[in-house]
Amino acid sequence: xxxxxxxxxxxxxxxxxxxxxxxxxxxxxxxxxxxxxxxxxxxxxxxxxxxxxxxxxxxxxxxxxxxxxxxxxxxxxxxxxxxxxxxxxxxxxxxxxxxxxxxxxxxxxxxxxxxxxxxxxxx
Numbered sequence: 001x002x003x004x005x006x007x008x009x010x011x012x013x014x015x016x017x018x019x020x021x022x023x024x025x026x027x028x029x030x031x032x033x034x035x036x037x038x039x040x041x042x043x044x045x046x047x048x049x050x051x052x053x054x055x056x057x058x059x060x061x062x063x064x065x066x067x068x069x070x071x072x073x074x075x076x077x078x079x080x081x082x083x084x085x086x087x088x089x090x091x092x093x094x095x096x097x098x099x100x101x102x103x104x105x106x107x108x109x110x111x112x113x114x115x116x117x118x119x120x121x122x123x
Contacts (some may be wrong), residue, residue, distance in 0.1 A: 001074055001077075006074075006077050007081060009054075009057045009058065009078045009079050009081070009082075010054065010057075010077075010079075010080070010082045010084070010085055011080060011081070011085050012057055013050060013053040013054040013057045013081075013082035013085075014053075014081075014082045014083075014084075014085030014086045014089060015052040015057075015077070015085075015089075016049075017046045017047075017049040017050035017052075017053045017082060017086055018046050018059070018086060018090075020043075020046075020049050020053070021043070021044055021045065021046040021049050022046065022070025029043075030043050031045055039083075039098075046086045047086060047087075050079065050082040050083045050085075050086045051079050051082075051083070053058055053082060054075060054079030054080075054081070054082040055078075055079060056079045057078055057082075058071060058074045058075040058078045059071070080123060102106055
């Protein structure tokens, strides 16, 4: 495999991991496993799932061959890239959530100040 293929497979594995661990489509399945120890924690962890999706995404070139050593190298590279992409995407996602929280707080403060001003005018 070339580096472009590694990157694309890593990005696909990262998106699959985020979809499996953060999507509303899989929420019911994940909620059933919460509280079931280590397995429940891993199902809700995008980093943990990225390792599995990276390994699975690496299989396509190796199913017809019996070259296990090459599969291990490819799986490690794709998994590493998937974990890096998951980290970047989560940082961007969490940053956006933090920004939204900051805006919500500002709106709440402005609303309470407007209510105070309205109450003073009525008196």
